[in-house]
Amino acid sequence: MINVGIVGGSGYTGAELLRLLVSHPDVKVVVVTSRSCADVKIGRVYPNLARTLDICFSVLDLSQLQQCDVVFFTTPHGVSQTLAPKLLNSGIKVIDLSADFRIRDIAVWERWYGVKHRAPELIPKAVYGLPEFNDERIREADLIACPGCYPTSIQLGLLPLLRCQHLDTKDIIVNASSGVSGAGRTASLTNIYTEVGDNYKAYAADGHRHLPEVVQGLRDISGRSVEVTFVPHLLPINRGIHATIFVNLTDLDLNLHDLYTTAFVDKPFVSILPLGDHPQTRNVRGSNFCQIGLHRPFGGRKAIILVVIDNLIKGASGQAIQCMNLMFDLPETCGLTSIASVP
Amino acid sequence: MINVGIVGGSGYTGAELLRLLVSHPDVKVVVVTSRSCADVKIGRVYPNLARTLDICFSVLDLSQLQQCDVVFFTTPHGVSQTLAPKLLNSGIKVIDLSADFRIRDIAVWERWYGVKHRAPELIPKAVYGLPEFNDERIREADLIACPGCYPTSIQLGLLPLLRCQHLDTKDIIVNASSGVSGAGRTASLTNIYTEVGDNYKAYAADGHRHLPEVVQGLRDISGRSVEVTFVPHLLPINRGIHATIFVNLTDLDLNLHDLYTTAFVDKPFVSILPLGDHPQTRNVRGSNFCQIGLHRPFGGRKAIILVVIDNLIKGASGQAIQCMNLMFDLPETCGLTSIASVP
C-alpha cells in the first residue's frame, strides 16, 4: 500500500483527491492537513465522504508527512515551495497541484504571482505532470508539477497538431469556459451564487495566470515558438472546462481525425469523437476522461478543436493520481476508471 | 417630487430599490450610502444601472439624509434603530427594510437577534408594512417596518383563511423555498456558487429568525393564537420565494377559491390562480406581484396554499415602495407595474 498525505485537503481539489483515493486499491490515506478545518471530521465538511473516511483534518505536522510515501499539495501557490524541499530530502515523493513548480522561467513565475520563489533550485527537478505528453519522465520523477486545468485542456487539444508541422503556431486562439469550482472553495464576492447564477461573462481577457504555462507547454510540445490568445469565461455550472481552439492549418490536405485518433490511440483517458460531433462537459463530469471534437468548416484552413475535461479531475486531482500511478509503477488507470453520470 | 435617501444601498435590496425608484415618476434619488462602496459610481457596482443613474455611493452623512423626504434602510439589523430616531425627529419618514422594528415583543426580538435593542421607544410607533393587511395604518405612518420575505408570502397566503373562522390555527405547516438572493450580497462560504448550485437543502429547520414575525403576523390578522411549523429551503436560483402551506379546514363546505378571490379583489398585486393551477416563481420574478394557487386534495380537510413572490421585490424593495406610495398619497401601484419577463 502507498501511504499518502495531503496538505491543504479541505478545498475542492482536496475533496476530489480524497474521494478518488479512498477507492484506490493500492492507497492508504494517512494524513490530511487543513488549517481552517483542523480537528474537524472530514465527513463534517464533506458528508459525501462520511461513511468511507472516518478521520479528522489535522494541523500540518512535518513528522506525520514524513511517514508517507507521497504527499499531494492542494494548496494555494507559495505553500509547496516551502515544504517540498524537506519532504524530498526525506525521500518522499511530492505531487504538487499548485502553480509553484509549473513555470521554468522564475522571472516569469514571479511576475505573474507577485512573490519571490522560495525554492528555485527545485524547479529544474520538477517534472510537468501531463502524462499524455510526458509519461516517461513522470515515471522517474520525485517532484511533479501538475498542470493547471485550462492548460491541460489546451495542451491535450493541440498535442497532435503541435507535433506535426502543419500548424501555424503563431496564431492560436483559445476561447475557454470553466465551471465555478475552478475558483476553489473560498468565500469571495465574485463567486457567490447570485453573482454567477443565470449569468455568463469573460474574465481576465487581458491576461490570465495560466497563459505563461500554456505558452511554455505548447512550445515544449512543438519545439517552436508560439503565440496564443487566451480568453477564459465563467460558466454557471459547478465543474467542467470547455476549450474552443481556433488554429490555421498550413496543410489543407491534412486528415485531422486520423491524426488525432492515431496520436491518442494508446492514451486511456482521451477520446476523439466521431467526425461532426461536439463534446459536452457533462460527458466527462466526475471522471478523468477528456473528449475532443474536430471541425473544419467548409474544409478550409481553419481547424476548430473542441475539448472537454472535468477541471477538478483531469484538470487537477485525477491527473495527479494518474501521475502517482506512473510513479509507483501501477497501471495508469488504477482507481480512475469511473465514468460520468448522465444527466 | 419625493426626495429619497437610501442607507446601505450596495446590497441587492438596495440595487432593486434603485432600479425601481429611477423609473418612479414622482421620486428623485438624492443620496445612496454604502460603507463598502463609498465614492464608487453606482454603475461600477451595478452596470445595469450605469446609463440611468450617474451618482456615487457616499459615506453616511446625517445632514444629507435630513434633506430627504423619506429614507429607506436596506441595512443589516441594528443600523436603522440607531439612525431612525434622529430622522424621525427631523420630520423625515423612515421605511426600514431590516428586521429592527418588525417584532413588537422586545424580549423576543433580542433573543432571536442576540443584541440589545437601542430604540425600544420607537417600536410601538412602527407600522408593519404589509399593505394588503394594513394599508390604512401605513398611510398615516412615519416609520414603516417592512415585512421579511418569507413572512410576506406566508401572510398573503393565509390572510383570507385567518380572517374567517374556518381554519385550525393551531397546526399551520409552512414549507418554503427561497432563491439565494435572500441571503444578501455577502461573501460567505455557504453562499458561493459551488455550495448551492446543482443542490437543494433545508436550513434552519429548528427555528428561523422569520418565525416570530410569522407568528406575530398571523396572530394579528386572525386575532387568535397560532402554532406554526416553518421549514425554509435553499433553491439554486437567484430569486423567488415559493411557500407551500398546509392547513386543516374546520368547515368542509368552504369554497376556498371564492374566499380568496373576494378577499383580494381590490388588491392590485395579488392574483388568485384558476382552480388546479400551480404558481411558478418565474411568473412574478422581477415584479411586485404575488400569485396564489389553491388545492384541496380529494376534497378533504387539508387545504394546500401555494404562494410565489419575488423575495427582493414584493418581499422587500417593491413592497417598501408600495408603502411609500401609500404614505405619500400616490396610487398604490405607482412605479411598480412592470411584469415578469418569461422565460
Next chain:
Amino acid sequence: MINVGIVGGSGYTGAELLRLLVSHPDVKVVVVTSRSCADVKIGRVYPNLARTLDICFSVLDLSQLQQCDVVFFTTPHGVSQTLAPKLLNSGIKVIDLSADFRIRDIAVWERWYGVKHRAPELIPKAVYGLPEFNDERIREADLIACPGCYPTSIQLGLLPLLRCQHLDTKDIIVNASSGVSGAGRTASLTNIYTEVGDNYKAYAADGHRHLPEVVQGLRDISGRSVEVTFVPHLLPINRGIHATIFVNLTDLDLNLHDLYTTAFVDKPFVSILPLGDHPQTRNVRGSNFCQIGLHRPFGGRKAIILVVIDNLIKGASGQAIQCMNLMFDLPETCGLTSIASVP
C-alpha cells in the same frame, strides 16, 4: 457472471443502469433494447459510456432476452406486464423499474394509470423491492417491483417511526422536490430547459401517481392505516429528491436520533446525520446512498424528517441492482459503493 438484459435502455434510468452494471464485477450486459434507438451504438446516445460499452441498442427480441439470467425493465408502465409472464415462465428473473407491479390493489392501479392491467395474476408474486424493509423476501423473489423515487425517499424517512407506536399515522405531510430527470428522457414542452430553468413550482398537488404507492408502503410497514398529504415540486436541477416530512409524535420523550440510528445500523446505504444537520441532495448525487436529517423544533410534538436520495439511483437503477445483488446472493453493496462527487 450474471447475464443481464435491459428492456427500454435508452432512457435515463437505462443509462444509469448501464453505467453501474458495466463496472459491476459479476455482471455481463448481453442485450439492451430500445425502440427509438435500435441499431444505434449506445455510445452515440450516451458518449460517457462510449469507451466502456461497445454494443448497439437492439429491437426487442424475446429469444435474446431468454438467454439472460435477469431482465431489467426501464420502460413506461404497461410494457413489463406484457413481457414478464413469458420471461418468468422461462425461469428468468425480472426486475421491473416501472409502476406495473407496485400496487397490489388492481382497481387502484387501473384508476391511477387509466388502463387495464394485463397480468393481474403476477401481482401477488411480485415482491416490493425496498431492501431496507424487505430484504428477506427480495432474496427469494423472481419478480421485483422496484419502488418509485418519491416512495423510496418517504418510506426510508418514516420506517423507524412507523415500526414503533409513537407516530400519529393519520396526519403525515410530505413536501417533496425532485430534479427534472424524474420525468425521464422525453421531449415534452413542460420539461424543456426554458420552462424549468430559473424557476420552481409545485405540481400534481391534487394527487400524484406515487401517492397510492406511498400509502400502501407506509401501511405495510406500520400495520396501521395511514393518511398522507403529498405535494411534489420540480427543482431546476438534473437529479436528486429531497423529502421534507412533517409528523406528529405521540410520545414526547422519544429519542428520535437513537431510534433512527438503531433502525438503520446494519443498512449500508442509509446514513443518519448528526443532530441539527440538514441533508443536501448533492451529497448523494450519483450514488445509491440515502441521508436523513432529524429535527424537532423547540422539542415539541412535530418531528421533521429530511431525506435525500438520487432519484435515478437509490430511487431507481441503484436500488434495482441492490435487489439483484440480494437475489443472486451477492453482497448487497456490490457495484454500488461509489460516492457522490462534490461539488
Next chain:
Amino acid sequence: MINVGIVGGSGYTGAELLRLLVSHPDVKVVVVTSRSCADVKIGRVYPNLARTLDICFSVLDLSQLQQCDVVFFTTPHGVSQTLAPKLLNSGIKVIDLSADFRIRDIAVWERWYGVKHRAPELIPKAVYGLPEFNDERIREADLIACPGCYPTSIQLGLLPLLRCQHLDTKDIIVNASSGVSGAGRTASLTNIYTEVGDNYKAYAADGHRHLPEVVQGLRDISGRSVEVTFVPHLLPINRGIHATIFVNLTDLDLNLHDLYTTAFVDKPFVSILPLGDHPQTRNVRGSNFCQIGLHRPFGGRKAIILVVIDNLIKGASGQAIQCMNLMFDLPETCGLTSIASVP
C-alpha cells in the same frame, strides 16, 4: 394609437413582444394569432401577462390582421413570406422577426433553409432592421427583416471597426454562447432541461444558419469582403448572448475605446464599458440594451471584443419594437427603457 397584430405569438419572442407592447404608451395590441394555442387566454399560457392582457390567442384571420397598422411575425421561417405580400398590398407595415427576408441572395437563403422562397420579389424591398446601422432606411420602410440574435451581437460588436480601415476583415473569429431560449418554445429532446442543465457544449461548429447573415451584414457595413469563423455554444441559462470576437488590427496605434465610444455616442441602447471591464449577460437581461467590452492583451494586434445582449429583446422583440418606433416616428426608446434586474 398604433394597432398591432402578432402572428405566431405563443412562442417566447411573441411573449416578450406582448410583454413589451402592453406597456408601450402608443400601442394597442388587437390580435395575436397562434395555431397551437388558438382560443386559449394568453394569460393561461403566460401567467405573467394574465393581469394585463385579457384576450385569447386566435386562429389566423387575414381580415383581422388587415385592421392593424403593423403586423409582427414571430413565426418559424416560411410563414411571413406567404402572408407579407397581402398585408403590404393592403398598406400594412410588416416587421418580420423570422429569417425570411434577411438574406438578399436567394440562392444562399434557399441553400441554408432547404426550401424555395415564395416571395423573392419582396426581398429587395425588405430593410434590414438593425437601427444602429440602418436607422434612416428603417424610418422609410414598409417591410423590416429583423436581424437574428447572434448577428445582432456580432454586427454591433464590429460596427466601429468595420467602418474604419484598421481591421483585417479576412480573419474574424466569433465565439458566441446563447441561452436556451434561442431555440424557441418547442418540445425537442435536445432542449429538455436534463440535456442542457449542468452542461455546456458547442453546436453547429461546421456552419450555423446565422453565418450567411453575419457575412452579409459585416460586408454591408464595411464595404469589403469578409471571412468569418463562427462557433455558437449552448449555455445552461434561459436567455442572453455573449459574443467573444477576435480580430487582427492593422493599425497598432488605434485607440479602440475612443473609436467605440464615438461610434455609439448617440445610440441609446449601446454602452461601451470602461477599459478592462468584462460585460455580463445578466446586466442586459430582460432589456433592450447592449454592452460592449474592449480588450487588447499586451497591446498587441489582437483585439478582443466582448458583446452581451438579451437574445429575446435586443436580439428579437425589443429590436423589432425599436424599428417600429422609427417607422412610426416615435422616440426610438419608447417602451424600451426598462433595465435589467440584478441579480
